[in-house]
Amino acid sequence: MRTALVLGTGLIGTSAALALSARGVRVHLEDRDPDQPRTAAALGAGTEEPPEGPVDLAVVAVPPAHLAPALLALQRRGAARGYVDVGSVKGGPRRELAALGGDLGTYLGTHPMAGKERSGPLAATADLFEGRPWVLTPTPTLDTEVLNLALELVALCRAVPVVMDADAHDRAVALVSHTPQLVSSLVAARLERAEEAAVRLCGQGIRDVTRIAASDPGMWLDILAANPGPVADVLAEVAADLDETVRALRALESADEAKRGAGAAGVEAMLRRGRAGRERVPGKHGAAPAAYETVGVHISDRPGELARIFADAGRAGVNIEDVRIEHATGQAAGLVQLSVEPEAARVLTQALREHGWSVRQ
Numbered sequence: 001m002r003t004a005l006v007l008g009t010g011l012i013g014t015s016a017a018l019a020l021s022a023r024g025v026r027v028h029l030e031d032r033d034p035d036q037p038r039t040a041a042a043l044g045a046g047t048e049e050p051p052e053g054p055v056d057l058a059v060v061a062v063p064p065a066h067l068a069p070a071l072l073a074l075q076r077r078g079a080a081r082g083y084v085d086v087g088s089v090k091g092g093p094r095r096e097l098a099a100l101g102g103d104l105g106t107y108l109g110t111h112p113m114a115g116k117e118r119s120g121p122l123a124a125t126a127d128l129f130e131g132r133p134w135v136l137t138p139t140p141t142l143d144t145e146v147l148n149l150a151l152e153l154v155a156l157c158r159a160v161p162v163v164m165d166a167d168a169h170d171r172a173v174a175l176v177s178h179t180p181q182l183v184s185s186l187v188a189a190r191l192e193r194a195e196e197a198a199v200r201l202c203g204q205g206i207r208d209v210t211r212i213a214a215s216d217p218g219m220w221l222d223i224l225a226a227n228p229g230p231v232a233d234v235l236a237e238v239a240a241d242l243d244e245t246v247r248a249l250r251a252l253e254s255a256d257e258a259k260r261g262a263g264a265a266g267v268e269a270m271l272r273r274g275r276a277g278r279e280r281v282p283g284k285h286g287a288a289p290a291a292y293e294t295v296g297v298h299i300s301d302r303p304g305e306l307a308r309i310f311a312d313a314g315r316a317g318v319n320i321e322d323v324r325i326e327h328a329t330g331q332a333a334g335l336v337q338l339s340v341e342p343e344a345a346r347v348l349t350q351a352l353r354e355h356g357w358s359v360r361q
């Protein structure tokens, strides 16, 4: 692929454009808001200049409700040899494009399973898709050349292609992405009017559960409106489990010992089912979940502290698999939790102590 057009230079469009530009593709940037491609171009994602002729691949990264009309407009102006979108829902936009008279031979619906709770080009990174599944939903009428261009896009973004039927994709993301977003929002909504004294106690657990509740409500309404049935099905199952858990907790309050026993069994069963589900979540880069060891390092809230830790770990030859930062309430200090392979934990602890860090293993 030599040339590409990215329409919608927000988080996802700009991240793809950064990856393509870094690998030598000439990327043209377009958006209905002219500030967005200007920012994306300044970050090195490509050029605001319009292409002179059709590009190899057009990548459409606008909100789901705008996908089909945007794809149709690009096809009508002959903007590219092939067209893909990266929307979070796949069945509806394709049916809409077909109903509008769009060409399904040159269009492939795709979905990178990577993102953030932040929107816009300033949140974009070239490595956003690395090692992540990138779903492709080809139909029998799709041109092979377009499928190959899409596979090249995925490879240039260093993602892992996964081929799926569009409606099966929508049911799968209802379970692993859309319902989790709603549940995160529902938990975070409890905090809206909570007492300040309670909110001050927020620890890492609630931060983990509510990170994605910070996402753009407009974008998520668009996503949920394009996949309401499958999401409602999963959420109804969650609601049934919630009802059962509430009943079990009420039974735990009972004066009757037998009822308390049944309540405890109910709560425990739910916790065990949750743990079994969590164990099925793949690890980084789609690999089996790894059992890492955690090394805690106390830091002061000063610029450059994290970079120094990473540099010291690198010099000790230790690969950091994951990192989490806990901020101490009301203090300019925190604890950095470094996840490493079990055999590297001792080496890292010793190396960091030698460099003067206060380490907790």
Ligand SMILES: NC(=O)c1ccc[n+]([C@@H]2O[C@H](COP(=O)([O-])OP(=O)(O)OC[C@H]3O[C@@H](n4cnc5c(N)ncnc54)[C@H](O)[C@@H]3O)[C@@H](O)[C@H]2O)c1
Pocket (backbone or CB within 6 Å): 007, 008, 009, 010, 011, 012, 013, 030, 031, 032, 033, 036, 061, 062, 063, 064, 066, 070, 086, 087, 088, 089, 111, 112, 113, 114, 115, 116, 117, 118, 119, 120, 121, 219, 223
């Ligand atoms: N955010 C995520 O985590 C994530 C992950 C994977 C896929 N997606 C999908 O990627 C797409 C983009 O999401 P994002 O997070 O980058 O959103 P974003 O808000 O960061 O960017 C969307 C961009 O599209 C532009 N836009 C909106 N309507 C347009 C139109 N009709 N024509 C031209 N430009 C238009 C906006 O100005 C904005 O710059 C969505 O379809 C979303 O479902 C999002």
Ligand SMILES: O=C(O)C(=O)C[C@]1(C(=O)O)C=C[C@@H](O)C=C1
Pocket (backbone or CB within 6 Å): 087, 088, 112, 113, 114, 115, 116, 117, 176, 177, 178, 212
């Ligand atoms: O990590 C996040 O912030 C995301 O929510 C990313 C996430 C997801 O649910 O995994 C969100 C929506 C997208 O369609 C794909 C990826």
